[in-house]
Amino acid sequence: MTYETLEVRADGPVGWLAFNRPEAGNAIDARMFVELEAAWAELEADTSVRAIVNTGNGDSFQTGLDMKQLSTDPGALRASSRQTREFALRMTSWHCGVTKPVVAAVNGTCAGGGLHFVADADIVIAAEDATFLDPHVSVGQVSAFETIGLLKKAPMEPVARMALMGVHERLSAARAHQLGIVSEMVAAEALCDRAGSVARRLAEQDPAALRAIKQAFWNALEAP
């Protein structure tokens, strides 16, 4: 498939899924909403791909749903509303049931719905100048899925603070690293190289073992 809003490619055993609407902070428009599901499926099905890197082109990593664009496309708005209401989203690797290891490489601003891709990845690394924020409550929206995912994996207080501060505060990459939301912080220009080498190392492991570990760990989050 050809993609307009994503850059999807295989580089040896490493699959790359890069958000590619840099002029719009990589926000998810109607087109990207559909392409994400297709891209995860394609990388999951490609037997040469053993690990996947998810990053963003341009200054931002991902800034969530592009509500302005979506509201001009009634069909897409209806689909996203239905998927939200029923929690039947198909945006992240977790939503789409990807069984291969996923490394999120946060290259810049990660806002609101962008946090989905941090919460739902297996390994998260970030550029030193990456920042995290959750603007939902500042525009009258509820923060739920992304921050629920994060609080299952990281200390809750900083996650709740991010949700309640809205646009008025950002979490730095350094603080996210300290809290264990990301495991590695690298210079911005070295991020892609480092993400690629982490993914290549994962690709050297036994795929069946990684798949079993991934399934066991994510299942463990399903216990009350």
Place this chain on the structure above:
Amino acid sequence: MSYEHLIVERHGPVGWLINDRPDVRNAMNSAMRDEFAAAWTELDDDPGVRVIVHTGNGRDFQTGVDVGEIASDGVGMERYRRSMEDFDVHFTSWHQGVWKPVITAVNGICCGGGFHWVADSDIVIAASDAQFFDPHTSVGQVVAIEAIGLMKKMPVETVMRMAFMGRYERMGAERAYELGMISEIVDPPDRLRERAQELAETVARNSPAAMAATKKALWGALETGLTDACRQGAQHLVSMWGHPDQTEGPAAFAERRDPDWQSL
């Protein structure tokens, strides 16, 4: 209502609940326990209050139950025991179902039962000289509820260590910050209230209804697994659809003005 052991104040959109038994390091007796229940409800019901700050008067934040008084007043102990057996307690914002954002500002020592208010609030900041420890086991008591609440929200090892070390070890604000038990250290310590007010005013700039629904989604997630939590979160998320704040938010943003939110 007037309070003997608490001070309830309002500063702008911020409601303050201040522990006020400084002579006994703000330990909670039976009367104070009843006052907590009333004070949380009073602030939650006040449409002028958008965010609540909780702190302590005197040197220390809170040091748990006033065991001396509860054991000797003839009714306190039996009442306390029964309420714990039934987990029928009403002294924190979580117990009282407060869905406004709650900020705990820890001054000085927070020990034993004091952790209830750390575990049960949304945002926790502390003065740089704050200290945390859990003396229950050093006096032959079991710690359960407040430690269970904490370990749902932060690394478990730290909570277990505090529970087992009792009064023989204290954790400083710096370590609490590193671990994500608190999100900010205020230095010098005497700036704590000023900073808490400032932080609360910032939170108060966000949609009250959206924050209440967000709180329900996040606290609900502690009760269940990831997928179920997201399904329940979806209900809270959808509950805001059609709310006036959802058009007011983007409109205010486009017009570069402060939003005029609906009161809860």
